[in-house]
Amino acid sequence: MSVRAVTHLNFRGDAREALTFYQSVFGGDVALVTYRDAGNVQDPSAAEQVMWGQVSADSGLCVMAYDVPAHLPWSQGENAFFVSVRGETAEEITAYWKKLSEDATVVQPLEAARWAPLYGMLRDRFGVTWVLDVVSGYDAP
Numbered sequence: 001m002s003v004r005a006v007t008h009l010n011f012r013g014d015a016r017e018a019l020t021f022y023q024s025v026f027g028g029d030v031a032l033v034t035y036r037d038a039g040n041v042q043d044p045s046a047a048e049q050v051m052w053g054q055v056s057a058d059s060g061l062c063v064m065a066y067d068v069p070a071h072l073p074w075s076q077g078e079n080a081f082f083v084s085v086r087g088e089t090a091e092e093i094t095a096y097w098k099k100l101s102e103d104a105t106v107v108q109p110l111e112a113a114r115w116a117p118l119y120g121m122l123r124d125r126f127g128v129t130w131v132l133d134v135v136s137g138y139d140a141p
Helices: 015-026 090-100
Strands: 003-011 029-034 050-056 062-067 081-087 105-113 116-123 129-134
Touching: 003 015, 015 029, 015 050, 015 062, 081 090, 090 105, 090 116, 090 129, 105 129
Parallel strands: 003 062, 081 129
Antiparallel strands: 003 081, 029 050, 050 062, 105 116, 116 129
16 A cells, blocks of 8 residues: 655646646646536536646656635635545545544545545644545546
């Protein structure tokens, strides 16, 4: 088993531009999934915004990003990032989830999603937002 923590940046409509910029700085590949691609369009005007994006460089640098939907609070600099923990198995991610979720606020229950075999989001008792998921086919090579 292996797990890695990845910085997950939050934007309001600028995720694609930011990831393209970070790729120009660090190199590597950009992978993007829009809300339309994932079948998760709640606001038609945001269908082409980034639901999941990643720059993965040969150097080992990896940064993820998404466009926070309009119905969720977002203020640049206040909730600018998540800590994303990506694992290879449901058992591994579920074990981390159980421990992190003590005295936490669950934002999205840990369950299967169209874009990942297992996905969940919570805000721990220290105010840090964690996204946990089992690596899916959307990952860049």
